[in-house]
Amino acid sequence: MPAGRGRILDVSMPVRPGMPSFPGDPAVVTAPVRRIDRGDPYNLSLWTFGSHTGTHVDPPLHFVPGGLAADALDLSVLNGPCQVVDVGATTKSIGPAEAARVPSGATRVLFRTANSARWAVASDFFDDYVALSPPGAAALASMGVHLVGIDALSIESDPSGKFPVHHALLGRGVLILEGLQLADAAPGAYELRCLPLRLVGGDGAPCRAVLLPL
Secondary structure (H helix, E strand, O other): OOOOOOOOEEOOOOOOOOOOOOOOOOOOEEEEEEOHHHOOOOOEEEEEOOOOOOOEEEOHHHOOOOOOOHHHOOHHHHOEEEEEEEOOOOOOEEOHHHHOOOOOOOOEEEEEOHHHHHHOOOOOOOOOOOEEOHHHHHHHHHOOOOEEEEOOOOOOOOOOOOOHHHHHHHOOOOEEEEOOOOOOOOOEEEEEEEEEOOOOOOOOEEEEEEEEEO
């Protein structure tokens, strides 16, 4: 059901043990530290997970030596009007043609792809996810976009290991928001609220991201 007027739409992934993670990234692990049912006065747990777990922000430091870390990001870039752009269920890669669908003057864009429908039923990572192409990244950066979000755990699929999309965006100060779940977000204008954890020196930061329909 698409978001209705006034409804706060949570577009972040639930963080839990066994959740999908990008290959090679740390898994989510929890352990009880204090438990009321064991005689403790309160419940307390230990959680361990990677800096790019679930829905998360990539700051420039992720790929740019000396770039801004998660705790130094300008939160005004991560919060404000945004556009959800649906690229269609059959689109395999987001290129300049899909970038051209972003309304003129938009500075925050979230791409809804076939990934979102798959996340609704997927319990494991899938490696044939829809991603942003290098020409698409260059087009968005040239349009003055400051934040690009996508419904995949990585914004790019790059077998070369050179990560041109991350470099094209983060190298120009364009923030990346990955791991969104946009199946219930109809295309159009929203107010984005995204607050990454204030991890000092963080090369990434999990966040809670929500959309408010305008």
